[in-house]
Amino acid sequence: MPSLEEELFPSTPGKFKIERTHHMNRQFHRCFSSSSTMFLWTLFLIALTASYFSFQSFVSSGSRYLTASWGGIQWEKQVRTSAQIHRQGGMSVLVTGAAGFVGSHVSLALKRRGDGVVGLDNFNDYYDPSLKKARKALLSTHGVFIVEADVNDAKLLAKLFDVVAFTHVMHLAAQAGVRYAMENPQSYVHSNIAGLVTLMEACKSANPQPAIVWASSSSVYGLNEKVPFSELDQTDQPASLYAATKKAGEEITHTYNHIYGLSITGLRFFTVYGPWGRPDMAYFSFTRNILQGKPITVYRGKNRVDLARDFTYIDDIVKGCLGSLDTSGKSTGSGGKKRGPAPFRIFNLGNTSPVTVPTLVSILEGHLKVKAKKNVVDMPGNGDVPFTHANISSARIELGYKPTTDLQTGLKKFVKWYLSYYGYNHGKPVN
């Protein structure tokens, strides 16, 4: 039995057998055997295919405009107003990941000192998007407008550079989290590789080209054992896919610096923490669990050695970011062509005093006045590294970077924010 498709579109029309009336037989025979009719059929099929594709593109462009949260006169006005500079010698900065932890703090600091800021964020649900919306609302009260879109949206990026001649890009949009890379590896490729390249393409084509400062990570040191970690140490042994994508980012940005003259500064952040932080990070999830009376899992390294991190307070990181923007130097290219060498820099932004995870827990217990229920387990092979420790000499010399907040002080500020944000009164939830 022929399929429906075969019945409607026989593969060999000339041999089409008609067994009804003789008259019809003659007609069909004439129809399929004449070459001019064949030509008409071909034309018909081409027209059908073409109209199918134009309908498809109409539907997709239509839905793009229907669902797009950007574009239009009012939108452009908001972008321009947000980008306005209010100080002598100020800059206009496109901050990607502006609704994120570091992004929201940096945006606010720039705006406060009179720089123009436009944010970009896709508000994904890697962690509770309502926290991102709350950061957005906070920024909005300070005059920072955040465009809701993905950094992979090349058309939007081109439009933004059309509307504003950004002097700088602070690129903080990324898929963060070391261990989550085993659950969702593609999200790291999407944001940290594809998204970075899309942004670099937009920056290289922009006229004038902006200078770029972006977030790499202390995780690029991977299995490096030389302490403290210095920028010249080996970084070709990543322990997680997250670290590998950040290291790849350093190589990708180098290429754009080399070929197109983009000014690049990569910042290797060391476990940043503080108010408005990331709920997926240990200090945050420990706080939540301790307050809710739930157990926490504390990982332990080989031979029962405690894990340690060079925890760095958000305000210190913000100073490092602003110092990087201020000293970035200009990109040299224009019209997608390099006109001369441009700066390429990489800095550690750490605290230079690692603290073990059990110590982190006891500091939290002190501030929360609640004892944690600890499950101590051996570190699973999920991308974690045993310790991090930053050498910050270069950042100190070139950016004037000088961290001033120790973990005890920084966690106190975090806990104060946490209790007030989540509605606790003296450690008890307010109903």
Ligand SMILES: O=C(O)[C@H]1O[C@H](OP(=O)(O)OP(=O)(O)OC[C@H]2O[C@@H](n3ccc(=O)[nH]c3=O)[C@H](O)[C@@H]2O)[C@H](O)[C@@H](O)[C@@H]1O
């Ligand atoms: O500095 C960096 O490069 C990285 O810092 C953090 O990564 P991580 O240091 O692993 O921060 P946490 O996830 O907060 O973990 C801190 C420590 O607590 C430990 N931990 C974590 C979670 C947990 O349930 N138990 C536990 O003992 C981890 O093993 C680690 O030693 C961030 O999550 C990364 O996005 C960032 O790039």
